[in-house]
Amino acid sequence: MIDIELTDVQVLSPFDFRWPEGMESFEGGWSFQARVGGKRHRGRHGIGARPVYGRVRVHAVTWLDGEVQVEGVEADDYPVSQALISRLRRPGRANARMWEDVQSGYEGFDVVDHLREIEAPYSPRCLAVKIREDDIPAWALHAWLRSQLPRKASGAARSAVAPSGVSRAALPPAPSLDARAVARALLAHARSLAGQMKTEGLKFTPDPAANALIQDDPFAFLLAVIADxxxxxxxxxxxxxxxxxxxxxxxxxxxxxxxxxxYAAVQQEPKLHRFVNTVPAWLVQAAQIVLDEYEGDAANLWAGEPTAFQLRRRMEAFPGIGQKKAAMAVEILSRDLGIPIRELDGSDVAYDVHLRRVFLRTGLADHDDLDHMVAVGRALNPGRPGALDLPAWDIGRRWCRPADPDCPSCPLNAVCPRLIARGAAVKGV
Ligand code: SF4
Structure with a gap:
């Protein structure tokens, strides 16, 4: 993470700024001095509102040394997150669409899919950062990183993290890509995990009492999915x-x-979650939906043997549940909790960081995109695409780590072409 030191932070009165196409008014903001990259810069972060992506949204601009560097626009969950979305760019300043495009320095940021955060007309499918509107150090660093980005592309984009730690000498040459062989190896790993679960029981957490609650109480299951x-x-x-x-x-x-x-229970030390405002808001909203639409019983969400597709749609109607969590929930309910679900050919892999890294490095996916990875899962295991989810997640977490993949011990090493650089920037917990 790049160090940035902010000093002389001052609250600003309303001000106007003249763009080439006209004047914009800002309700306020902050001015600051930032020391970063060995230099001191004057900065300003203004907050206003303007029509964008189908309605009037909060709009922020960050200047460094008098020059506009980055803009942010209200995310769809702004009422609970107070967060704005700001596009990431690659050299030449085109939108960053793949993880390999993401510039060094964004490791500590919340990197998101722009279209998933702002589901609206003209919202682009590209990568973006999600930053609270008043997180001045993050806006200052984002602005400084943008100022370092060449305006003209010069060859390959810089990779966010140089891959390291792969003991290539300990391995035979990587095989060429055989997607079917990789899929078979993933399903074999899924069978081995299922065998392990039979002998050791379900282990959502190390605490047996917490695991029992998840298994016995559908409302607890729903809240855990939201919190994940x-x-x-x-x-x-x-x-x-x-x-x-x-x-x-x-x-x-x-x-x-x-x-x-x-809110108090989540925020009490030790805090139950990193997002101490968003998550409690979602939990309360989810409880209200269960009361209003499921007669107060979360089990009614999957009563009557729904299809995988129907259940996914029901889960996605809850705040904080998108494609990743809904697909994961369908798999866990069917595979681990024995809930009858029909038409599992409508299940999907969850677009999760660990699965994405494994799909990229094994060559199953050639770029990091939700629709592409879902399509890969459907093509490789059409009877139940979601069956590829847990083994890929588990391998991504235990062996195929972002910076130091343990290829010699990985269950896929005999079939994986080890495209290490492809997945190095796909990080997360
Ligand atoms: S750890 Fe190595 S062998 Fe395993 S999936 Fe990742 S790149 Fe392939």
Missing amino acids: MGIRAERAWALPYLLRQRLSGFSPGVLVSDPDAV
Whole structure:
């Protein structure tokens, strides 16, 4: 992570800025001095609003040394996140569409899919950063990184992280790509995980009591799915159990009747989640949906043997659940919890960082894009695409790490072409 030191941060009064196409008014913002890259810069971050992507949205601009560097636009979840979305660029300043395009220095940022954060007309499918509107150090660093980006492309884009730590000498030459062989090896790893689960039981977390709650209480399962973002899976799946301990009861009605208690329970030290405002808001909203649409019983979400597609759509109607979590939930319910679900050919792989890295490095996917990876899963295992999800996730987490993949020990090493550089920038918990 690049060090940035901010000094002399001042709140700004409303001001206007003249673009070539006209004047824009800003309601306020901050001025600051930033020391980064061995130099000191004058900066300004202005907050206003203007029509963009189908409606009036919060709009921010960050200047460095008097020059506009980056802009941010209100995300769809702005009411709970107060976050803005700002496109990432590659050399030449075109939109960054693949992880390999992402510039060094963005390792600590929340890198997102622009179209998933702003689902609106003209919202591009490209990568972006999601930053709270008042996170001045992050806006200053984002602006400085943009100022370092060449305006003209000069050959290959810079890779975010140089791959390292692969002991190539310990391995035979990498095989050429055989997608079917990789898929077979993934499914074999899935069978080995299933055998392990039979002997050791389900292990969402290291705590047997937290695991039992997930298995026995559908509402706890739903809350864990919502919480599974930005923190390690084990911590997310323990959240319902720890939340129950901190509340006076644990049901949709209890959460809806006292949202402040839910916020306080999540924010109490040790905090139950990294996103201490967004996640409690989503938990309360989810409880309200369960009350309004599922007669207060989350089990009704999957009652009546829905198809995989129907269940995915129902899950996606909850706040905080997108393609990744909905696809994951369908697989866990069917595979691990034995919930009857029809037409599993409508299941999908979850677009998760670990799966993405493995799909890229094994050559199953040639670029990092949700639709592409889902299509790859459907083509390789049409009877149940979601069956490829857990083995790829597990391999990505345990062996195919971003910077130091352990190819010699990896269950895919005999079939993987080891395209290491492809996945190095796909990071996350
Ligand atoms: S760890 Fe190595 S062998 Fe395993 S999937 Fe990643 S690149 Fe392929």
